Structures are given as structure tokens and as C-alpha cells.
Amino acid sequence: MSRFVIIVAGGTGTRMRTKTAKQFLMIEGLPILWRTLRRFQQAVPDAPITLVLHESLFDEFRNLESHHGPSGATHLVKGGAERFHSVLAGLTSLPDEGLVAIHDAVRPFPSIELIRTAFDTAATHGSAIPSIPLKDSIRKISSSGSDSVSVNRSDFIAVQTPQCFDISLLKPAFAAPYSPAFTDDASVFEAAGHSITLCPGDPVNMKLTTPEDLIIARALLDR
């Protein structure tokens, strides 16, 4: 089956406390987004890569391409209000069959093996969601937000991206109206009645969201 990649770059840098959108921040001389895209080019060289980006960042993106060379994205698509709408915009640009990996722009360290395993798992089972055990204990907050209760950490897993899907199943799932319960792409797929298959994630495959994460990212690159 043909393989496709959608990279979702929704952020505008609020949590990073910077003026630059976080996917454009530099680690060791290259924007984070460029590093993310290189992993996919290496893992699945045949797969076209659709980059979904807020329209206000198109100029900055092109400017960065003139400085750092092509990012590796083969298609550039306008993002929407929520992640759901951005992924939908990316999906609309794809054919109706094949496999798609949907990945966060600010997660630059998925291993080649992780990406390939996710595609292989989705080819067999229809979906593949990389997951890892939780490291910290967690508590559930009451609906009022004023109270919390202990839950068993081993009953939960943390999920990462790339989340891979059979496009012929995912596209109809994304025809549903938007719901705030759609916290990731797996939850949209699941709401359409499909079951989710897990595959191994990796603690290093982290999402960079705070200034400390950039320090950590540089250290991981240097190793």
C-alpha cells in the first residue's frame, strides 16, 4: 500500500514563551521542523509529506527554506482552528487508499524503527498508536476542578505520534462533526467504531513544548 505522511504544525509558541512558532525554533543550527521531516524522509523515502501549517506562518516557512534548504515537505496545506481541522485539511489532499502517518511537527526524535513499525502495524491491523508506560503517578480531577482522586497508573498508557492509519478507514472517520473529545487522531478513528492497535513508543520521542525541552533536545542530539 502507498504510504503518506502528514506533519501537523499547529502551535504558535505560547508555551515556549517565544515569538517564533515552536516548530521553527533552532536546535543545533536547524529548525525543529526540518529535523522532524528528515526522520520521515529517512524512514519512508517514498512517502510524500504533507505539511499542515497556520497560513500566517507560510512566509516565515519559505524564508527558512531559503536559508536552510528544502524542508522535505512535498505539499503545504493551510491549518484549521483545532488539530482535528488541520488533520482533516491534510487528509483531503490525499488519495482515498493507502496508509498515513500523522505526526506532531515538534516531535523531532521518532526513531526510524518506530516509524516503520507503526506503518507495518497499521498495514496489518488498520491502525497503530505508539505508546509508552506512564512515568509519574496520575490523579483524575473532578468535573468542578476542585478535587482529585488517585487512579492506578498501570491502567493507563501515554500515547505518542506518528499515529498510523488505513486511509480508507480514517477519511470517513474524519467526516464526523468536530467534538472536543477528539484529543488525538486515535480518538477520531475510535469514535467511528474502529478498534485501536498499539505499537511500541519510545521515551526519547518527546514533544518539545517548554524552554527546558529545547535544552533536553540539544543534549539528546549531542549524544
Place this chain on the structure above:
Amino acid sequence: MSRFVIIVAGGTGTRMRTKTAKQFLMIEGLPILWRTLRRFQQAVPDAPITLVLHESLFDEFRNLESHHGPSGATHLVKGGAERFHSVLAGLTSLPDEGLVAIHDAVRPFPSIELIRTAFDTAATHGSAIPSIPLKDSIRKISSSGSDSVSVNRSDFIAVQTPQCFDISLLKPAFAAPYSPAFTDDASVFEAAGHSITLCPGDPVNMKLTTPEDLIIARALLDR
């Protein structure tokens, strides 16, 4: 109220894939445990520090003290089978009144402010559990382990240590028989009918459990 600290060093290094217990691994010339203890010495210089350690590691601990100087621990106590038993052993060495902060040995970066705020919150409310938002989406695993379902990440928080308590409430709570549902000290306190008060955690206050975490810890120290 008098303040006390219990440092729990239960680990034997399995996840670190090393022969050295993880609390004894070095970052920038000093064992992790030494770095953890220094934070508490700085934040609450008046507080005695009880170190709970597996008995098989006592010799190695004393050997490290002869190389790196005193760790800062004022009392050394034998650990038990589970974290619950180790904390209980530490609590038994304390008086029946005051405030106690219970902290993971392999979490060397609690800020001075975080430690003091936790003590102050517990002085007013009886408990203080540092918490931060979840970074990744999470899924709940079915009891069989073969299936999982999406849950709303914003309904949950990740909890850290130091978890601080009023000793006059915590000691009776630890008189309960051990239950596997006791995933942290807050869950023991809660099972005794007390309510939990949250206070601000910090993403940098991470637990070091994998080899990559050591690389990250060195980078955070260098910043």
C-alpha cells in the same frame, strides 16, 4: 511545626540497565542521591533527612560517602518490599507531630521554591502534592490488557514528589494493611479518608529512570 524529610531510594537499577543502583549513578561528578539531598538541605536546612535504602546497598552508600563526603542524610533506615513499606519504615523513625516531605531519591531537580511551597501548603491544608498537566494524550487499558480506550487528557494530572503531609494524619494512615492500590503516598493518605491538596509541580522535577534520562539530567545541570 517541625519539618522532616524522608528520601525513598528503593530502586536497584533494572530500568537503567546498569549494575549500579540508579540513585548512585553519577551526574557531573556527584551521585544523583547527593544532588537530591542538597536541594533539601538548601530549601529546609533545619529539617532532619531520613534516607530509606535497601540494606544490600548500605556498604556501597558508606563507600560513596567516603569518596564524595557526607550525603546530607541524618538517619539511615532499612527499606522494605514495596514503597509503602519503605515509607512506613522512614515514618517510624519520626516523632508523631510535624510536617514530612516524602521524596524520590532519583528526582534530583525539585526547585527550592517547590519544596518550600509544598511544606507551606501542607502546614495549612494537611497535605500538598505537586502536580503538572499531562504532556501526552493517554489511553486507559482494559482489565484484560488487550484493548484500550481514549480518555480526556485534561481530566488528569501527573503527580510528583516531594509529597508533604501533616505527620499526625499520615502516621495513622500508614497503619493500614498494604494494598497494591497504594501507588504513591497520597493514595495512602486518601484511603484514610483525608482530602488531598495540590500544589504546583515543575516539568524539570523529573524522575530519572532510563539511560536517556541521565543524558537529559546532565544537560539540565549544564544550563
